[in-house]
Amino acid sequence: xxxxxxxxxxxxxxxxxxxxxxxxxxxxxxxxxxxxxxxxxxxxxxxxxxxxxxxxxxxxxxxxxxxxxxxxxxxxxxxxxxxxxxxxxxxxxxxxxxxxxxxxxxxxxxxxxxxxxxxxxxxxxxxxxxxxxxxxxxxxxxxxxxxxxxxxxxxxxxxxxxxxxxxxxxxxxxxxxxxxxxxxxxxxxxxxxxxxxxxxxxxxxxxxxxxxxxxxxxxxxxxxxxxxxxxxxxxxxxxxxxxxxxxxxxxxxxxxxxxxxxxxxxxxxxxxxxxxxxxxxxxxxxxxxxxxxxxxxxxxxxxxxxxxxxxxxxxxxx
Amino acid sequence: xxxxxxxxxxxxxxxxxxxxxxxxxxxxxxxxxxxxxxxxxxxxxxxxxxxxxxxxxxxxxxxxxxxxxxxxxxxxxxxxxxxxxxxxxxxxxxxxxxxxxxxxxxxxxxxxxxxxxxxxxxxxxxxxxxxxxxxxxxxxxxxxxxxxxxxxxxxxxxxxxxxxxxxxxxxxxxxxxxxxxxxxxxxxxxxxxxxxxxxxxxxxxxxxxxxxxxxxxxxxxxxxxxxxxxxxxxxxxxxxxxxxxxxxxxxxxxxxxxxxxxxxxxxxxxxxxxxxxxxxxxxxxxxxxx
Amino acid sequence: xxxxxxxxxxxxxxxxxxxxxxxxxxxxxxxxxxxxxxxxxxxxxxxxxxxxxxxxxxxxxxxxxxxxxxxxxxxxxxxxxxxxxxxxxxxxxxxxxxxxxxxxxxxxxxxxxxxxxxxxxxxxxxxxxxxxxxxxxxxxxxxxxxxxxxxxxxxxxxxxxxxxxxxxxxxxxxxxxxxxxxxxxxxxxxxxxxxxxxxxxxxxxxxxxxxxxxxxxxxxxxxxxxxxxxxxxxxxxxxxxxxxxx
Numbered sequence: 001x002x003x004x005x006x007x008x009x010x011x012x013x014x015x016x017x018x019x020x021x022x023x024x025x026x027x028x029x030x031x032x033x034x035x036x037x038x039x040x041x042x043x044x045x046x047x048x049x050x051x052x053x054x055x056x057x058x059x060x061x062x063x064x065x066x067x068x069x070x071x072x073x074x075x076x077x078x079x080x081x082x083x084x085x086x087x088x089x090x091x092x093x094x095x096x097x098x099x100x101x102x103x104x105x106x107x108x109x110x111x112x113x114x115x116x117x118x119x120x121x122x123x124x125x126x127x128x129x130x131x132x133x134x135x136x137x138x139x140x141x142x143x144x145x146x147x148x149x150x151x152x153x154x155x156x157x158x159x160x161x162x163x164x165x166x167x168x169x170x171x172x173x174x175x176x177x178x179x180x181x182x183x184x185x186x187x188x189x190x191x192x193x194x195x196x197x198x199x200x201x202x203x204x205x206x207x208x209x210x211x212x213x214x215x216x217x218x219x220x221x222x223x224x225x226x227x228x229x230x231x232x233x234x235x236x237x238x239x240x241x242x243x244x245x246x247x248x249x250x251x252x253x254x255x256x257x258x259x260x261x262x263x264x265x266x267x268x269x270x271x272x273x274x275x276x277x278x279x280x281x282x283x284x285x286x287x288x289x290x291x292x293x294x295x296x297x298x299x300x301x302x303x304x305x306x307x308x309x310x311x312x313x314x315x316x317x318x
Numbered sequence: 319x320x321x322x323x324x325x326x327x328x329x330x331x332x333x334x335x336x337x338x339x340x341x342x343x344x345x346x347x348x349x350x351x352x353x354x355x356x357x358x359x360x361x362x363x364x365x366x367x368x369x370x371x372x373x374x375x376x377x378x379x380x381x382x383x384x385x386x387x388x389x390x391x392x393x394x395x396x397x398x399x400x401x402x403x404x405x406x407x408x409x410x411x412x413x414x415x416x417x418x419x420x421x422x423x424x425x426x427x428x429x430x431x432x433x434x435x436x437x438x439x440x441x442x443x444x445x446x447x448x449x450x451x452x453x454x455x456x457x458x459x460x461x462x463x464x465x466x467x468x469x470x471x472x473x474x475x476x477x478x479x480x481x482x483x484x485x486x487x488x489x490x491x492x493x494x495x496x497x498x499x500x501x502x503x504x505x506x507x508x509x510x511x512x513x514x515x516x517x518x519x520x521x522x523x524x525x526x527x528x529x530x531x532x533x534x535x536x537x538x539x540x541x542x543x544x545x546x547x548x549x550x551x552x553x554x555x556x557x558x559x560x561x562x563x564x565x566x567x568x569x570x571x572x573x574x575x576x577x578x579x580x581x582x583x584x585x586x587x588x589x590x591x592x593x594x595x596x597x598x599x600x601x602x603x604x605x606x607x608x
Numbered sequence: 609x610x611x612x613x614x615x616x617x618x619x620x621x622x623x624x625x626x627x628x629x630x631x632x633x634x635x636x637x638x639x640x641x642x643x644x645x646x647x648x649x650x651x652x653x654x655x656x657x658x659x660x661x662x663x664x665x666x667x668x669x670x671x672x673x674x675x676x677x678x679x680x681x682x683x684x685x686x687x688x689x690x691x692x693x694x695x696x697x698x699x700x701x702x703x704x705x706x707x708x709x710x711x712x713x714x715x716x717x718x719x720x721x722x723x724x725x726x727x728x729x730x731x732x733x734x735x736x737x738x739x740x741x742x743x744x745x746x747x748x749x750x751x752x753x754x755x756x757x758x759x760x761x762x763x764x765x766x767x768x769x770x771x772x773x774x775x776x777x778x779x780x781x782x783x784x785x786x787x788x789x790x791x792x793x794x795x796x797x798x799x800x801x802x803x804x805x806x807x808x809x810x811x812x813x814x815x816x817x818x819x820x821x822x823x824x825x826x827x828x829x830x831x832x833x834x835x836x837x838x839x840x841x842x843x844x845x846x847x848x849x850x851x852x853x854x
Contacts, residue, residue, distance in 0.1 A: 106596060109417050112417060113547055113551070117548075182706060292418065300412075
């Protein structure tokens with residue numbers, strides 16, 4: 001619970017950033033870092049704390065994104081309301097995937113595979129069905145007012161992204177200190193031992209995937225509002241799923257600050273790489289993938305694990 | 319609905335494609351059966367092999383079928399090296415780490431291909447690309463028949479390797495009982511790497527069989543890995559016969575799915591099948607262990 | 609308070625449990641002994657909901673728990689430990705025990721309960737250590753502490769004394785008695801005869817899946833059927849003829 005004041009402090013310190021910053025480019029960079037950090041935090045709930053590695057988080061992200069865009073474009077519902085419903089949509093998809101997977105006892109690689117399959121099925125459906133705009137996608141009409149969740153000046157987006165990350169930090173901190181979180185970790189560490197202590201493992205995992213899906217859904221809705229364009233490849237494609245897991249794994253899986261750290265480091269490297277290779281396609285991900293391989297080989301607890309190790313050494317060992 | 323004129327060619331088409339899927343899945347099955355790892359990089363390595371065949375043809379004029387003796391050893395060495403050098407060091411005792419490493423490799427390979435060769439579709443032109451063979455009332459494209467025959471030959475060779483050679487016996491020993499194998503003096507690390515290498519060598523063959531009738535882009539890796547997994551899961555993780563049957567079934571499913579539901583929606587059939595098998599029979603139709 | 613009726617379980621061709629029937633009174637300490645492979649842990653697994661029985665039923669405090677899942681059985685008051693300890697490696701000892709306490713208690717009370725149980729089992733020194741770094745002996749104590757923290761009415765302990773040296777055994781014995789005195793019924797699988805003879809009110813002997821003897825410790829120890837189960841056919845006669853040393 002000591003984390004809460006720290007999170008509040010972090011948020012307050014970050015708040016004035018847009019007014020201190022001159023560069024629009026830099027602000028956009030920070031917004032993207034925050035966005036991916038939040039997406040990573042979503043994955044981290046299920047993958048880091050729950051120990052269930054999803055390779056198809058796009059299924060929840062995309063559902064949120066499509067929910068948000070369809071509600072405003074086809075039904076005229078206010079995007080802020082749509083934003084909340086998108087979270088519910090992501091959570092709902094999480095429940096569906098989770099119910100099927102966990103009911104049938106899927107774990108480890110099988111669970112990863114099935115989430116991948118679900119994301120692909122959704123992608124194919126989205127590119128065939130009319131009300132998602134099929135392959136053409138959905139274009140959200142430009143109407144830049146705060147009430148319409150669109151901001152001409154990026155500051156508004158920045159504040160929402162910051163709020164989401166703060167939300168993610170809060171949720172994660174609660175996981176580390178609450179009864180639910182302890183039970184989730186217990187299930188991750190040893191499912192049978194957890195069951196023998198009265199924990200309903202199925203229910204626990206289901207709650208985790210619902211929470212993770214809801215957060216990913218919110219991320220999807222934010223994406224919709226920021227880019228105002230969505231298609232099946234963006235919403236349900238593998239690149240979102242990959243980003244969602246790269247960020248927390250490299251930053252430090254199952255830790256509070258892992259996703260944020262991972263996002264900052266990865267996207268900073270990416271920016272530098274883009275400059276050096278004049279935005280050649282694929283460079284980013286080659287670097288990300290290489291980092292992940294190296295990380296798993298030499299630093300499985302991620303960058304945050306490295307930070308902890310240094311802290312422990314500096315503190316004289318414990 | 320079931321107009322035989324459309325149904326039979328589609329089915330036969332599916333069988334020929336399925337045969338190549340079976341070859342791909344054979345490699346994946348070997349890797350899973352022996353090392354008990356799910357190789358997410360399988361599709362990416364296939365894609366790499368396909369580019370290999372493409373460049374051998376475009377730059378050196380080598381016919382894809384004649385490229386088999388080149389691709390097989392190259393892919394074998396690549397696989398051996400990856401397992402010995404990278405994957406074996408990943409586990410640190412946790413299975414998830416191997417999962418992540420193979421995923422990481424897939425990401426690196428897919429995007430390296432994107433960076434080096436762009437996302438342009440590459441196809442090759444061979445004199446027999448449009449030749450056909452008549453079998454009864456049906457006309458089947460020649461390369462596809464070759465693919466089917468080659469796949470059968472490879473499977474037989476594979477079977478012979480597994481049952482008649484010392485290496486095959488060592489592999490089966492390690493797959494069944496690693497510690498016991500070690501105790502009788504088998505170098506398990508070497509066997510693991512050999513198995514991985516063989517699994518990837520299969521991709522060399524598959525690439526040569528695919529390229530005459532198919533195309534390559536950096537994205538095909540992802541598409542193939544899912545199909546390969548569906549085949550393996552359907553046929554039963556660790557069962558070679560299952561991989562064969564699974565490949566044929568998936569090939570036909572894809573073909574008929576495409577016929578009745580259209581190109582894109584047809585793909586769904588495979589993934590839905592995959593999900594259903596994972597949920598209800600993860601040991602597959604013929605699998606021994608889940 | 610607890611009873612099984614004709615529990616049978618087979619794995620393929622192997623009959624692991626064969627018509628096992630017994631009862632346990634509230635407040636008893638009952639030891640379940642038998643040669644390796646007799647089916648003791650299998651019995652625990654069936655009774656605690658981890659394995660389905662082929663036949664028979666299990667009753668706990670008047671309720672049929674035969675088909676209940678493990679977490680429900682635990683919440684009804686019957687907790688079990690595992691033969692090979694299964695700590696939540698990434699969590700601290702304190703949080704490990706708290707996970708057990710969370711069954712009936714909310715956050716703050718659960719942590720307090722964890723501290724309480726830890727001191728009962730002399731684990732205060734390692735409270736903040738990660739459970740993964742504990743020695744085997746401490747892991748066994750943690751295993752017991754976790755199950756105890758669920759406030760059980762009945763404890764199934766699987767070889768809680770296994771691997772301990774005599775002084776370690778001596779220090780845990782009074783703890784077990786204390787647990788019983790606080791109102792918990794205990795059934796323990798044990799190979800360490802010293803503990804079995806000193807603790808149990810009654811002993812059940814399992815061999816090849818069948819219950820071959822039950823009774824007070826002294827009677828069971830002298831029972832020829834039991835001796836033969838451990839030492840082989842004819843051993844009982846040899847023991848009777850050979851005197852003290854067999």
